[in-house]
Amino acid sequence: xxxxxxxxxxxxxxxxxEHGTELRSREDIPKEVTRIxxxxxxxxxxxxxxxxxxxxxxxxxxxxxxxxxxxxxxEWLDVLR
Numbered sequence: 191x192x193x194x195x196x197x198x199x200x201x202x203x204x205x206x207x208e209h210g211t212e213l214r215s216r217e218d219i220p221k222e223v224t225r226i227x228x229x230x231x232x233x234x235x236x237x238x239x240x241x242x243x244x245x246x247x248x249x250x251x252x253x254x255x256x257x258x259x260x261x262x263x264x265e266w267l268d269v270l271r
Contacts, residue, residue, distance in 0.1 A: 191213065191214055192212065192216075193210040194210060194212075194219060194222075196211065196222065196247055199245070200241070201237055207248075216255070227260045230260075239265070240264070241261075244257060245259070
């Protein structure tokens with residue numbers, strides 16, 4: 191098992207994961223990233239018309255291995271007329 195750190199970047203600024211999560215393999219990273227992004231989105235959206243939530247994953251050495259993001263964009267169509 192390897193430990194990975196999931197750093198959150200959202201409207202409140204960056205939050206560094208100091209504890210990490212042990213995963214059986216690198217292939218488990220996308221599932222964990224998806225879970226985190228959906229949890230944060232449930233709590234924070236819609237906080238406005240535009241928001242990007244991103245997760246940077248670091249390995250045990252602290253090296254980034256992947257980044258994933260979720261973008262929310264709302265456009266009011268009746269205002270554009």
